[in-house]
């Protein structure tokens with residue numbers, strides 16, 4: 001279901017040159033099964049889990065609660081491997097971006113966006129993307145494949161290595177939040193994304209709660225329901241248009257799952273409240289979707305849904321068929337949405353000096369509308 005219609009996607013290799021299996025990405029049951037196969041009792045899986053996901057070790061030899069013999073046997077058959085970072089750049093604003101290379105040579109990006117007392121890691125779910133949203137640079141890339149659970153999780157592991165965030169600190173974390181807003185459509189790779197997120201949320205490991213994880217989708221409506229039931233992470237919808245005619249053009253997946261069906265899935269997302277809102281992302285394109293009438297249509301569309309609206313100044317790339325809306329248009333749009341009772345932050349582009357495209361990563365919420373102030377009390 002999650003990869004339906006994407007026969008070109010292929011599975012990446014899971015073992016290293018010596019045919020050793022990477023343990024990153026195995027869930028608890030699979031880890032226990034591996035241990036059983038080498039004659040170890042299943043409870044050892046818990047000890048191993050602690051070393052891998054709480055302490056962040058990559059070397060079996062340092063796992064001092066395990067017998068020497070067991071450690072040696074593990075090292076013969078398994079590795080604890082991250083993807084390799086082929087580019088590691090830091091912006092003057094602190095944003096840090098890695099270009100990661102996976103075992104088959106394919107590459108994807110991971111970005112860390114630090115804030116004063118927290119930080120978000122923007123994670124990719126696919127190499128490339130099949131959706132061909134007209135304004136998105138990733139859609140122009142030729143090759144597409146799903147990332148495995150191991151590769152999705154590997155992005156978090158590598159970022160935590162780089163930021164020195166092992167063992168998992170209880171609070172004050174540099175990576176306190178995870179956003180699935182990197183390359184790819186996470187709901188077209190649902191199984192692997194879900195598996196990786198379950199491991200990220202596990203309280204005896206990385207332990208980032210579902211309230212601090214946001215999955216962004218272009219609108220795979222049937223999978224939104226499943227995501228709500230099984231993961232119940234925060235949801236962000238890349239809306240960008242308020243009528244089907246325009247959205248069909250900007251976000252072609254709309255032809256399959258039109259706005260009414262998408263909004264229905266949003267309304268029924270489990271656990272919505274003023275404290276847990278859906279984020280509607282709206283990229284501001286000059287003369288296309290940036291008028292006051294568009295803003296009013298947006299308010300009408302999301303009426304009754306606990307929501308906030310992230311306005312994203314379009315980040316142009318060479319050959320892009322759009323221009324960014326003017327500052328005045330963005331601010332007028334934001335005011336209309338704000339005055340209707342929705343937070344409407346304009347995202348400040350981060351890491352401009354190190355990134356070619358994708359200024360979509362950072363939100364800058366200053367004002368809070370009345371409904372949200374009430375909810376906070």
Ligand code: SAH
Nearest residue numbers: 136181184185216217218238281314315360
């Ligand atoms: N496929 C998912 C997640 C990846 S895109 C989704 O569509 O939500 C993450 C966000 O960046 C989306 O809201 C996307 O519409 C936006 N985006 C992509 N290209 C952009 C650009 N050039 N300028 C501004 N935002 C962009």
